[in-house]
Amino acid sequence: MSIVTMRAHLTESDIRTLIKGPTIDDRAQAAHKLCRCIDEADLSVEERKHAESIIGIMAADAAVLVRRALAVALKNSPRLPRDIANKLAQDIDTIALPVIMNSPVLTDADLIEIIRACPPSKQVAVASREHLSTKVTGAIAEYAVTEAVERALANDNALFDEEGLDTALYRFAGTSNIMQAMVRRSVLPVGVTEKLVSMVTGELFDHLVNNHELPPQIAIDLSMASRERATLDIVEQAIRQSDLPRFVQQLNLNGRLTPSILMRGLCLGQMDFVEHAMAELAGMSHQRMWLMMHDSGPLGLKSACERAGLPPRLFSSIRAAIDVYHGIEREGAARDRITFRKRMLERTLTLFQSVPKDDLDYLLEKLDASGLQQERAAAI
Structure with missing residues (x-):
């Protein structure tokens, strides 16, 4: 999409409505429209800078509804600037969680910082991402609450190395939900399986020895x-x-x-x-x-x-x-x-x-x- 076409969609009226709309609903509707156009446009370097300045205006808006429109519209988009994504991740849950769970611009370092510094709901959001590296799961095992660790263990697309699994075992030995989620992973290192043999009983024991x-x-x-x-x-x-x-x-x-x-x-x-x-x-x-x-x-x-x-x-x-x-x-x-x-x-x-x-x-x-x-x- 050229700058001419983009401006045909993102009119001065839309931007004025975003900044000075008569109601919060009007500003939120303008924010959603602007975000959709930014996400779909083929932007030049100059156009990208213009788009990022618009996104910055939305992220700074005092109205929750406007910031949520931004978070929901660009939660999956690589066009969301990383600094804005991190800012939204620090916001209230209705704004932060969609970004934390989905944004491709958040790095492993960003996710680890969220795990170390943010409340349980945001830790669980990190654990719910579609893919997680061993660095991130290691931080979840070491710092996150039980629910987040269980969520990550239940996700076979969340990669765990043996050190991360050992950390989870050490922290949550005897916690049935953690033991069950770990036993039911599709693949376990032999060393972890050996430890689990003495820690689980009944159906979980049967599953462990028959599937790992x-x-x-x-x-x-x-x-x-x-x-x-x-x-x-x-x-x-x-x-x-x-x-x-x-x-x-x-x-x-x-x-x-x-x-x-x-x-x-x-x-x-x-x-x-x-x-x-x-x-x-x-x-x-x-x-x-x-x-x-x-x-x-x-x-x-x-x-x-x-x-x-x-x-x-x-x-x-x-x-x-x-x-x-x-x-x-x-x-x-x-x-x-x-x-x-x-x-x-x-x-x-x-x-x-x-x-x-x-x-x-x-x-x-x-x-x-x-x-x-x-x-x-x-x-x-």
Whole structure:
């Protein structure tokens, strides 16, 4: 928009009305019109200076309605000068909060200063922004009130580093809303998850161990305490580990790489875990074990089982499970994890005559749980 066009919209009459309008409503209406034109215009440097002087007049107006018209109209605009945005952020809540929550011109330093110096309502407004850097969330964790910290934790677009989460844990240990918001974040550092294990119970504990990566030793200890069929399924936990070989190694050191664990892994379709586990037991590389296990000939898998020290009676069941796994892969019908697992369980349960009854009961439980989960997913 040229200066001529802009002035056609922003007439001298509009500016006079803004400054000396007969009523507050008139001045507020003029302010809104001016702001909309400024936000939409393609301004030159000279025009921008003119527009900023108009914005300064609005920001200094004694009438709340005029200042609010400015804040609401330009809350999302990069045309709002940073100094005016900070001035509005110090105003009363009806003016400040829209700017604090939305303005793209406020820097991390501005937001941190608001968190350190402003009342709770404005801290919550900062925490409600669509995106927050780790610097800002760190300040929220250190200085903000409970509601603001909870709001930021509940926002997965608010980035937290481990230091910020640790600070929140230290300040709000035992505060249920904070614990719940943290546990339900989509991603948590392993170190924070480890701390939370001892701080939450019930449903939150279940969610934590089923949805976040745990340090290998913690996962092992939890599984041992619950005799391998706890809320935390050791096979499920294994596949979440970013360093699967290390997790498997620790399982072996603790005597947890049992034949039943491997059978469970096969029945759940967790082939990566089974391959790494057998490689660990056999003392060979994962690549070499993979070649032996998936050899279509009669000797490769048999040799792999012998090298891993598995009972000979399990060989036929392992062979059948691997064949089922490859068959489902070839079909390509079970593309999602739940459907794939359900098919693995359905097809393998009837084959495993040599698996102990307790393990078969466990697998049946997993089949029921998978079916229920699939029904719930289909209903959403």
